[in-house]
Amino acid sequence: MLEAINQHRADAQYLDRLYLGLLAALLIIGFVAMSSASIEFAARQYGDAFYFAKRYGFYLGLAAVLGVMTYQVPMDAWRKYSWLLLLGGFIALALVLIPGIGREVNGSRRWLAFGPLTLQVSEFVKLTVVLYLAGYLVRRHEEVKSKFAGFVKPMAVVAMVTLLLMMEPDFGATVVTVGTALALLFLAGVKLMQFLAVIAASAGVLAITVMVSPYRMKRLTAFTDPWADQFNSGYQLTQSLIAFGRGEWMGIGLGNSVQKLFYLPEAHTDFVFAIWAEEFGFIGAMLVLALYAIFIARILRIARDAELKGMPFNGFVAYGIAIMLAAQVFINIGVNTGLLPTKGLTLPFMSYGGSSLLVCVIMASMVARISQENGGTHER
Incomplete structure (x- = not known):
């Protein structure tokens, strides 16, 4: 004792x-x-x-x-309630899109006001995604390594998060969240061909997102030669x-x-x-x-x-x-x-x-x- x-x-x-x-x-x-x-x-x-x-x-x-x-807080507590934190993240991302609840700045609706505090929801959601994925990879480690379904399931959850992030829109948070999720799945031992296929699909979606958005395309072209304009x-x-x-x-x-x-x-x-x-x-x-x-x-x-x-x-x-x-x-x-x-x-x-x-x-x-x-x- x-x-x-x-x-x-x-x-x-x-x-x-x-x-x-x-x-x-x-x-x-x-x-x-x-x-x-x-x-x-x-x-x-x-x-x-x-x-x-x-x-x-x-x-x-x-x-x-x-x-x-x-x-x-012991890490085991974060593991037990990671799904609940992710659910809270989904709710917050949905609330921020509602006019009158979410605060809009420069054309983006990313913030919730709590009295004197104004919090950007996407910052907190990125952490909940990490906690959820960590818990999932522990529970379904063998399935992630051996079955395509084990890889697709968590990526479907991440896709729903990124869809809400893009509706704000928050392109930066989307890139960081998707990149972190893919890196964690790679570390968990997902099959290489499955991983490369999803990487290619994600890159394609991001490329389309840039091309259909005039201001993002303008930023990309300005980056190649900023002194031209x-x-x-x-x-x-x-x-x-x-x-x-x-x-x-x-x-x-x-x-x-x-x-x-x-x-x-x-x-x-x-x-x-x-x-x-x-x-x-x-x-x-x-x-x-x-x-x-x-x-x-x-x-x-x-x-x-x-x-x-x-x-x-x-x-x-x-x-x-x-x-x-x-x-x-x-x-x-x-x-x-x-x-x-x-x-x-x-x-x-x-x-x-x-x-x-x-x-x-x-x-x-x-x-x-x-x-x-x-x-x-x-x-x-």
Whole structure:
């Protein structure tokens, strides 16, 4: 009995210090980068230079509370109720499409208002999809590996989620959700030909979605040569590239960005990395990329540990979170640098967006819980 109590205390005290240190570094850099990028816009729009910094601070405090609460929940509880969370996600996605309930901004209906809080539903739904798929892959692992039906069933659920996401529309969330789902199914051992067939079908659907949407097609053509129409369709990308060029090696200093002075639209949201690169240069940009790389690699290590210790649900959840974060980092920075067509997608822990910050911290806390269960279950 005494040994069990001591083991429980050891489990509760186990923390991955490297992982927590990386998370803290990203949150601090994110707060500094977003605050600097938003000062001029906030001063003109709201008469308060620190308007967005204060709101970010509020959401960061709320995220810390939710993160601590998430850390206290055993992963087995997330496994048991993953289907219920996904159902809640479906209901929320349906509610957001109803006029008068869902809030519309710039032609997209993606938000639900809860008093002073405005939450973007798609951010939370992405996590529920990961939890559902992790549970499904544990329950039907052999069926997924051996039968086509085992592969089609979860993809049908994902297809229903993406249909609702596209009705908002939220193309970025759709790409990340589908990509994460396919990656998890691949890791679960689905047959290669089945996997390639679905990849081809998904790519075809996304291509058709782009071609039938004039503004998405315009973004794609602008991406190939933004300087051809630098004051119209290529404006955001050219201004972002100018920010990188101005930063050179060491940057022009915190707060000294010129591009955030209304030259670069959405500087504190989708293009916060470009402003960071302008103020801190190539060295600062590489530092952030290194932090992301080590952070995601650490999550993958935690996922592998869980898998090896006989906790497949924990492993799939951590793999899914790592893939989702990596996809968002790649897409956002790819857009900022001109590697990918312009698409609105937040940079985890750095872009302004309360829902994104809340979900990223919740996911990080869930991984911390998995790490704790890894360390507590077996000696390290």
